[in-house]
Amino acid sequence: MSDNYTVVSLFCGAGGMDLGFKQAGFNILWANDFDEDATITYKNNIGNHVVLGDICQIDSGEIPNNPDVIIGGFPCQGFSVANTKRNMDDERNFLYKEMLRIIDDKKPKIFVAENVKGLLSMEKGKVIDMIVKDFEKIGYSVNYEVLNSVDYGVPQTRQRVIIIGNRIGVDNIYPDKTHFLKDKKQQTLISSNNGLKPYVTTKEAIGFLSDVKITNNELLVGGREIHNHIASTNVSDKFWARKHDVDQAQICDYLRGWRDSSEWTTKKIDEHFGYKHTAGHWFRKDNNSGSIPNPDDWWELKRILNFDDKYDKQVTELIEKEIVFEQSLRITNWDKPSDTITATSPEIHVNKKRRLSVRECAILQTFPDDFIFYGSLSSMYRQVGNAVPVLLAKKIGECVIKMLNQYVGD
Numbered sequence: 001m002s003d004n005y006t007v008v009s010l011f012c013g014a015g016g017m018d019l020g021f022k023q024a025g026f027n028i029l030w031a032n033d034f035d036e037d038a039t040i041t042y043k044n045n046i047g048n049h050v051v052l053g054d055i056c057q058i059d060s061g062e063i064p065n066n067p068d069v070i071i072g073g074f075p076c077q078g079f080s081v082a083n084t085k086r087n088m089d090d091e092r093n094f095l096y097k098e099m100l101r102i103i104d105d106k107k108p109k110i111f112v113a114e115n116v117k118g119l120l121s122m123e124k125g126k127v128i129d130m131i132v133k134d135f136e137k138i139g140y141s142v143n144y145e146v147l148n149s150v151d152y153g154v155p156q157t158r159q160r161v162i163i164i165g166n167r168i169g170v171d172n173i174y175p176d177k178t179h180f181l182k183d184k185k186q187q188t189l190i191s192s193n194n195g196l197k198p199y200v201t202t203k204e205a206i207g208f209l210s211d212v213k214i215t216n217n218e219l220l221v222g223g224r225e226i227h228n229h230i231a232s233t234n235v236s237d238k239f240w241a242r243k244h245d246v247d248q249a250q251i252c253d254y255l256r257g258w259r260d261s262s263e264w265t266t267k268k269i270d271e272h273f274g275y276k277h278t279a280g281h282w283f284r285k286d287n288n289s290g291s292i293p294n295p296d297d298w299w300e301l302k303r304i305l306n307f308d309d310k311y312d313k314q315v316t317e318l319i320e321k322e323i324v325f326e327q328s329l330r331i332t333n334w335d336k337p338s339d340t341i342t343a344t345s346p347e348i349h350v351n352k353k354r355r356l357s358v359r360e361c362a363i364l365q366t367f368p369d370d371f372i373f374y375g376s377l378s379s380m381y382r383q384v385g386n387a388v389p390v391l392l393a394k395k396i397g398e399c400v401i402k403m404l405n406q407y408v409g410d
């Protein structure tokens, strides 16, 4: 019976993954995180079984025995491509060892770990190999897949590595996609799309909150009880911008002229820089809009193509400018699924002079309306941004139930 299957949850955060597993039919016995606000949110929404504390200090004797499944999104900052200190010496990279320790002690039938996609490229793949081997050594049959939430009906592009391991001799099962990108080309394919539904857009998910004034008080909007519709109104940022006006097309055509009269092909230039298709944009291939190299690349390009000084100033002189919300590149998508909701400052609302509210982020992470977050604004943003989208977690949970149902042993 699926509702008897039990879970121990490590690094549970506010409980996105746990709620999804609960919705799939699991009984969560014990959960842990060392972020106090996250545990308060967890307690108020999921259950009292959450324990506040550093996992490194918790003896497995304190954790219930015989869980069917152990789940955990071990911290990913150390692994993230966004983090420049991404290396194997970062002690956060070894928190998965805590998960390994507890899994080795508790011997669940199945474990599910979640992480950022950057994990796969870390140390040229050595880190993921090490993780897989470590779990294999303690008796699990392990593999992983990169899942994009948007393919499962979440109104957000969010790619995560899901690692599943089992010691019960079954195949690890990952969810089938339920949604697809309906672009011009694919519209003609709708009828043959095997019942897949189009991606859910940001507007469809949070459009109803656009004109609702931000407040942390409870609201009733279109029959929905809304909490945490609170947002940062800091929508300006400093950034490095070009000091002078530039005409991109003109500069790209100029670069193409210099390339044509040199020995260099676009392919060779890409190889020289270690890029895949970047140089094609610098030279405005097929007269499509081009993009100007960044200053470092400009100087290197100049060295190899030996062009004159005509555009040096325009391209390389930068000044710090204030970026205001109308100009921000980080304005959220509206007619597409949103970009990844992050744990720090969320994107700026497409029509408003504010960032997305905690509730808007929570909806894009498929938290239900009655799931209320606690803590300061930045803490709530962090809890929401750290979470596995509930809907994706539910679908993963359903796969784990299928695996457990195939097991005929003890």
Ligand SMILES: C[S@@+](CC[C@H](N)C(=O)[O-])C[C@H]1O[C@@H](n2cnc3c(N)ncnc32)[C@H](O)[C@@H]1O
Residues within 6 Å of the ligand: 011, 012, 013, 014, 015, 016, 017, 018, 032, 033, 034, 035, 038, 053, 054, 055, 056, 072, 073, 074, 075, 076, 095, 383, 386, 387, 388, 389
């Ligand atoms: C990516 S988040 C997990 C989010 C969660 N899976 C969800 O769906 O909501 C990682 C969590 O690990 C917690 N964490 C980091 N180091 C920890 C430690 N040493 N002990 C306990 N929790 C820790 C962080 O506080 C954070 O909430």
